[in-house]
Amino acid sequence: AGASLNAGAHFELLGRSKLIETTSSWIDWSESQLEQEKNALRERLIGASESGKVTMVEWNNAWQKFTRSRDVYLTLDAIEQTGNHATYHSVDVMDQSALQELGSSLGRPxxxxxxxxxxxxxxxxxxxxxxxxxxxxxxxxxxxxxxxxxxxxxxxxxxxxxxxxxxxxxxxxxxxxxxxxxxxxxxxxxxxxxxxxxxxxxxxxxxxxxxxxxxxxxxxxxxxxxxxxxxxxxxxxxxxxxxxxxxxxxxxxxxxxxxxxxxxxxxxxxxxxxxLPPQMAATIADPSRFPFVDKVLSLDEGVRLMTQTTLSTEDHPFLLDHAIEGVPYHPGVMALEMFAQTSLLLQPTACLAGFEEVSFGLPVKLIKGPMTVRVEAVVERTKDDMMWVRCRLISDLANSKGEVFGEREHHEALVRLVEKREDLRPFLHREVEALPSIGTPPVGSLLHPASFIYDRYFHGPRFQSHGGVLGGVGDADQPGIDGLALMRHQLPATDQFALEQHGESVLLEALPMLIEAGFQNAGLVAMEVLGYSSLPVGIAWSTMLRVPEAEEALRLRSLQTEALDDGTTVHDVLVVGEDDAPVLALKGLRLKAMANVDEDQRFALER
Ligand SMILES: NC(=O)c1ccc[n+]([C@@H]2O[C@H](COP(=O)([O-])OP(=O)(O)OC[C@H]3O[C@@H](n4cnc5c(N)ncnc54)[C@H](OP(=O)(O)O)[C@@H]3O)[C@@H](O)[C@H]2O)c1
Known part of the structure; x- marks a missing residue:
């Protein structure tokens, strides 16, 4: 009660001891007054006993009834002093029917x-x-x-x-x-x-x-x-x-x-x-809410947060479908999702706007089974309704005996957050202004089905978020491809998390599969134009404007804006829904050439 002053809370205190009303006036009594009363009680007990004697035990037991009652009054008084309310009920806690009666008599839950x-x-x-x-x-x-x-x-x-x-x-x-x-x-x-x-x-x-x-x-x-x-x-x-x-x-x-x-x-x-603050503790107690936060390692409220997750193919079956030569690679888009989750846990009054300065470095590979990683999120700056949170994905460097001797940084990004407000229009207006000007992919029928893509890519069904090629766009300077993008529930296999195999739903924040569709689409352009398969290494800026309707059919376009001598290509990506309403965009997506594509897999689209 003292920790919640003037809360007006009601405390119902239970005990078997009976209240003796006279003791209610004893709460301010000094030790000597109590001593006097105790002696007077002895006299009364002697007077009432047939033998004219009373043992110490009898006397103490009788006195204890008074002191217990006084203790209860003291407690009630102390609680009332805090601006809260307290009532005492003499009841045996094992007496179920008495307790039910008590519960229903209170008049409040x-x-x-x-x-x-x-x-x-x-x-x-x-x-x-x-x-x-x-x-x-x-x-x-x-x-x-x-x-x-x-x-x-x-x-x-x-x-x-x-x-x-x-x-x-x-x-x-x-x-x-x-x-x-x-x-x-x-x-x-x-x-x-x-x-x-x-x-x-x-x-x-x-x-x-x-x-x-x-x-x-x-x-x-x-x-x-x-x-x-x-x-x-x-x-x-x-x-x-x-x-x-x-x-x-x-x-x-x-x-x-x-x-x-x-x-x-x-x-x-x-x-x-x-x-942890109660809201944070409650949020992470729900396994479907921030599935990439197993544990909070450190917190400086509103400033910095370090979370931990153990990635495993058992808990994260999507890893099985993002494996290269049998080794699961934690996908970059899921690292972005981890960044978003940790940032939103740090700043629960905000929602995700997008990312900036994304740099994909050393991949997280599950070579020897489960792998524990950490996300460090630090608020870097705020301006008006926006906040930028610097996130890093880190793991331990350990020797063959498992002794940790350092840490390894994998990926880094600035997460862009916007304060939740009634009217998000000013924010949305700014975001729409900043979208890449690459036109809108038209509605049309597929030129190549999804299998065309996954004949060329390593992604399994839980990571096949490209729904097929609509056609080539752009020109020789800025070649591009239009295609279909699939949300998580539209994938050929939807059980990305073990929880989902048990019928639970898992909420992700960053629409990672739509970002992935952007990566894969841009990768197809680089494959067609340069003959290389490539992997994403960074994103200059991204936005997430809305969560699409469950039934919406999404289209996407990417245009290659630059091809550098070192095999890096740079792309802009736009995902739209029905009515051409933009959903998500990436600017300055950089892909790095990794390997030559086999001759029989080369292709060329009309533009
Ligand atoms: N004190 C310790 O060192 C210690 C250590 C570990 C755990 N604990 C746990 O902490 C709790 C409180 O311990 P304590 O030392 O305060 O015990 P305590 O001094 O014996 O007090 C127990 C309290 O529970 C009430 N109570 C006992 N039986 C009851 C019943 N059947 N119905 C309604 N009220 C009943 C008693 O009031 P009435 O007598 O008026 O019924 C008294 O207020 C216990 O659960 C104990 O196991 C205490």
Whole structure:
């Protein structure tokens, strides 16, 4: 509540303890006032007892009812002071029907759940009664179920946020705590399930022992911790951990602990995961949203972002159809897509306008199986509604033992972003002005089918985005070709990502297959005119004006504007849809000659 001042949020606090109304006026009492009251209670107990005696245990137990009640009033008061609201309900969390009743009586949906009820009674299983085992497990597991049923009764399927307080014992195991470890482990898994299968952002925080409050301060637990080298956690640090997890999100199972001493037999500690802003955490939690972002490695919000992806033919079957002599090459257009995804994650209020200064360098080859690559995105400049983000695709250089000794840069580009606005017309106007003036490919019938192209190219069905040749255009100085361009769902095989093989849809940002169609079309021109097969090495500028309709038939034109002595050719490309409306354009696409085309594959188009 303190981290969300004056939010007007409602906190419903649950516990079995009953409120004793008189204690509501005790919240400002000093220690000596409490002491006095405690002594007065003793007198009353003695007066009421037949034997005229009362034991210390009886006295303390009776007093505890008052202090617990006062503690609840203190908590309610502290929450109210933050500009939020709090109500206490005396209920057993395992009582499902009582919780359902509570949920439906609130008159508003429960949007967050924090399950902190727990019992701990350490004893070897052989010495433990069934009752104890049962209660330790049920307060956590049945308690959680009942809490969820309260949410449903309040009018929601699942809460927006959920947190279970679990334990390092659930993650590492601990002597005498089989029941407790199992119950916590169930809740750990449950938080992961909720996040993976629902809209709820759920986290299990596995705590070490807390210092000063709670169950770990009872009996000899603190001494046992110390002997085992297990560091305890100050309450304030625990609160900070909880608040960060609740408000920022990140991993689904976290540990709130210091050194775990003997408990951590396998020294399993890794670097703490990065805390991401909730919107970013939620975006990348959806595997179909930014499929090329497996992980965020570092973030300086609004300035710089480093993401990581592991490319594999299992997860990215398109690689199988972009293979040269059996070696999958990560296509340049998918590198551009990665740049777009990382830039948009860095700048979620923008949309993609296009690219500039694209340079394709060392290809990413999957010679020995999966390959992990990183994208670094750094905001380079902004002007009015536009932003330019410099992106690099990098991988590690490793020796034969797998030791990393440096990094390798593959490709680089400036991603052009435009702020999302109601009225994008001024932006679109500027983009249309900047389109290459190469005319519009006319509607017509195919001169050569797609097979004409793929007899000459290495691309498999998931990368065959050229739909066939309409005809030659231009002149000897500026030769060109018109053709058909296919979107991802129009390809001969559409399962570019493994997710798509399981019926999921994957959203890409940069229309990579249309850029690819541009590359392939320009490549055909170079092939026809120079007799070389060539590969793209750069793009001076590109724009993406709109996402075409699903059924739209797209045409494209490319004109070769220059042929340099070193075998480089330069091309402009335009993709249009129905009504000749422009979709995408490339200016200054540079292709580099790689190999001679076999004589029997040479061709010449009429112009
Ligand atoms: N303290 C630690 O060192 C530590 C370490 C690891 C994990 N944890 C976990 O953190 C959570 C809180 O621990 P804690 O130390 O604060 O425990 P605690 O001092 O025993 O407090 C437990 C809280 O849960 C409530 N509760 C217990 N059983 C309940 C039931 N059946 N129905 C409704 N409320 C119930 C209790 O209120 P009433 O008594 O009024 O019912 C009390 O407010 C537990 O889940 C525990 O497993 C704690």
């Amino acid at each position: 429960i949007t967050g759940l924090v399950h902190g009820a727990g019992l701990e009674d350490s004893k070897l299983v052989a010495d433990k009664g069934y009752e104890v085992f049962d209660r330790v497990v049920r307060v956590k597991v049945d308690g959680w179920r009942a809490l969820l049923s309260a949410v449903v009764a309040s009018g929601r399927e699942v809460p927006e946020f959920a947190c279970c307080f679990t334990s390092v014992a659930g993650r590492f195991g601990n002597g005498g705590q089989t029941d407790y470890a199992a119950a916590n482990s169930v809740l750990d898994a449950e938080m992961a399930r909720l996040t993976a299968t629902t809209d709820c952002r759920a986290v299990a925080i596995g705590w070490t022992g807390w210092r000063d409050v709670g169950m770990a301060t009872r009996g000899s637990i603190e001494a046992v911790f110390e002997a085992a080298g297990i560091e305890t956690l100050a309450v304030q640090d625990g609160v900070s951990i909880f608040v960060a997890e609740a408000l920022q999100g990140g991993k689904r199972r976290v540990l709130g602990c210091g050194s775990l001493g003997q408990m951590d037999t396998f020294s399993s500690f890794r670097e703490a995961p990065l805390k």
